[in-house]
Amino acid sequence: MSIEVLEAEAIHIMREVAAEFQRPVLLFSGGKDSIVLLRLAQKAFRPAPIPFPLMHVDTGHNFPEVLQYRDKRVAELGLRLIVASVQDSIDTGRVAEETGPRASRNRLQTTTLLDAIDKNGFDAAFGGARRDEEKARAKERIFSFRDEFGQWDPKIQRPELWNLFNARIRNGEHIRVFPLSNWTELDVWRYIDRDEIEVPSIYFAHRRRVFARDGMLLAENPYQPTGAGAEVYEATVRYRTVGDMTCTGAVLSGARTVTDIVKEVASTRITERGATRADDRVSDAAMEDRKREGYF
Amino acid sequence: MDILRFATAGSVDDGKSTLIGRLLYDSKSTFTDQLAAVERASRDRGDEYTNLALLTDGLRAEREQGITIDVAYGYFATPKRKFIIADTPGHAQYTRNMVTGASTADLAIILVDATKGLVEQSRRHAFLVSLLGVPHLMVCVNKMDLVGYDEAVFERIRHEFTAFTTKLSTRDVTFVPISALRGDNVVNRSYDMGWYGGSPLLHHLENVHIASDRNLVDARFPVQYVIRPQSHAYRDYRGYAGQVAGGVLRPGDEVMHLPSGLTTRIAAIDGPDGPVDEAAPPMSVVLRLTDELDVSRGDMICRAHNAPMATQDLDAMVVWMADRPLQTRSTLILKHTTKSARAMVRDLQYRLDVNTLHRDESADQLRCNEIGRLRLRVTQSIFCDPYSRNRLTGAFILIDEATNLTVGAGVIN
Secondary structure (H helix, E strand, O other), rough: HHHHHHHHHHHHHHHHHHOOOOOEEEEEEOOOOHHHHHHHHHHHHHHOOOOOOOOOOEEOOOOOOHHHHHHHHHHHHHHEEEEEEHHHHHHHOOOOOOOOOOOOOOHHHHHHHHHHHHHHOOEEOOOOOOOOOOHHHOOOEEEEEEEEOOOOOOOHOOOOOOOOOOOOOOOOOOOEEOOOOOOOOHHHHHHHHHHHOOOOHOOEEEEEEEEEEEEEEEEEOOOOOOOOOOEEEEEEEEEEEOHHHHHOOOOOOOOOOOOHOOOOOOOOOOOOOHHHEHHOOOOHHHHHHHHHOOOO | OOOEEEEEEEOOOHHHHHHHHHHHOOOOOOOHHHHHHHHHHHHHHHHOOOOHHHHOOOHHOOOHHHOOOOEEEEEEEOOOOEEEEOOOOOHHHHHHHEEEEEEEEEEEEEEEOOOOOHHHHHHHHHHHHHOOOOOOOEEEEEHHHOOOOOHHHHHHHHHHHHHHHOOOOEEEEEEOOOEEEOOOOEEEEOOOOOOOOOOOOOHHHHHHHHHOOOOOOOOOOOOOEOOOOOOOOOOOOOOOEEEEEEEEOOOEEEEEEOOOOEEEEEEEEEOOEOOOOEEEOOOOOEEEEEEOOOOOOOOEEEEEEEEEEEEEEEEEEEEOOOOOOEEOOOEEEEEEOEEEEEEEEEEEEEEOOOOOEEEEEEOOOOOOEEEEEEEEEEEEEEEEOOOOOOOOOOOOOOOOEOOOOEEEEEOOO
16 A cells, blocks of 8 residues: 555656646666656556656666666656766866776766756656655655755755645756655565566676675776786676676676565665665765756 | 554654664665665764664765754565655755655654754644644653653653644654664664553554544535547547545545535446545546536536535734745746645744744744745635645645745644
8 A cells, every 4th residue: 555655646647747737758777766657657648648758878888778778668658858968068078077996977967867857958856766765865854955056055945835836947957756766675576576567687687707806896898907816707697786896786686586685675774875876985975076066 | 453643753873864764774674785874874874783774864964064964764564564765854944845755654753862852843743733634653762771761751752742742633642762772672673671551663653543633524525627528429528536534435426526516416436446436545546527518627526415615804823934024915827736736925924933932923924944824715625625734725825926936734623
């Protein structure tokens, strides 16, 4: 029953956005949260089509399996996908590539995202972020106001009461909308299980060549040197989150089905991002700092 | 498994964050990497013990100042229930956060420091819980370890608190003596308070009966969004989407549309996965009607013999949340259910002192975090119920037209 309540809340939020904004967009990465978001959008408006396009901020360092899944899903549903490319931002000099063994395009994608929101005139962007993921996200509103610089300021958030959302903004400002705010990782997987939604193959256990760094297992990939002395070996792993190959860690797992994953997530003692995300390890406030700059 | 949403309130240093940390820790809802981070941070700060408060104090400024700035949401589940915690800060200037957390809560926890007894904030919090119509209140008398687990201290606070809450509308009030720091009566029963015959906090949270808190009597369906597919296959489809705000709706029911006052029947109800036999709060559904009426966002579907008030004049208690004071004749945007309209503050009847419940009828403005009874005139009819009858159709927010900020929260009398 709890999953139905969360579903009803998310659908209410999506319809509210469709009713109050001129140009919403749904940020779709092919990760499990945005997959659920997309399913909810289908349900919120059917039998009419989803009344907004999808957008993916492509860092150029994505897992190929996820990009395949993204394109297949978009084609099946006949949706419009806008791809905003971090490589383009680099090529046009908007951002500079980081260097060094821990270089990542994670931070760069904020500029690409904000440029694309501006260029397309989007006034609301749905994201799949959840409050259980991270402590800065735990304090974010469902309708998260962003100023003309895309910044989040935790000290001046609009109070959010009942199911009444304040959608008023000025030109150039926008709202990030998080319909899955009250969902946990386990809720997301239970929903995927219940609705039998297809997800990218990297969520399931598979053999992969990996190397250890900073306590995580990173996939051998063309974008990043493994570093001197790092041993690359094959292991049976799966991914709990989907981000860049350069900063998303795999977990040792034998989960081959969604049901296996639900069981694994229900009993795990390590948080989703703690197990797998180098981008959050920069400091205790890494997410907060990135969000202030306009990150998801 | 259902969901219990609860809000926690207390004053500075009541140990609220510690309580939540303890609840998560003892119910085995914390993760090893979170704990490792908290242990590291505690050590870095020179704390003598692992500071469980750091589990929820997330923002940089909060960690630096050891306070909670904003409502933080937390999640945990036991085999009985999923819990959503709205942890609201206790500073006097942050009443708005408490109101925010309480607006959606089934239950509120107020912490009282046993070494200090009732303070101004405790009364304020109890009043807000009552004003926001939170059905269940639990008063946790914390830091019992610092008063030698003395029953007399607990009883004195209970007595004093009850004297105040009897003036309020909250009916279900429970008291629990706890030590969040040591874990007494949070998840596990205390060995040091044999005199306490009740259950630990978590047991209450798992078992409090909330199913009957929803209004299943008065059918209320604020129309949120009209679905009209521009496709050949669904040429004749016209659906009215929304979240049921009250009552139970079934296909075949006779219903009335407001503002037209016309009646029709429900032809079908589409849920998220197809047609459903009935819809009740908080389901998000799509209604199809047998007759073609002119229905749009902001309208209301109800029953002919049980309609909400339709009025341009509201009498409401308003919590003011902006730095700029509220003055009579101010014009604001009022958002109620799915309808937004301009409203003018006709009259401030009185400002309420939330500590004494004294009504100051000479007040001519409301400052930030003050509460007053207002008369508002709205440019269009609002379809509403008294808040005590329905927390969704009885509530509204006020938005400043110039800044677009949410500046007020109102409950209709």
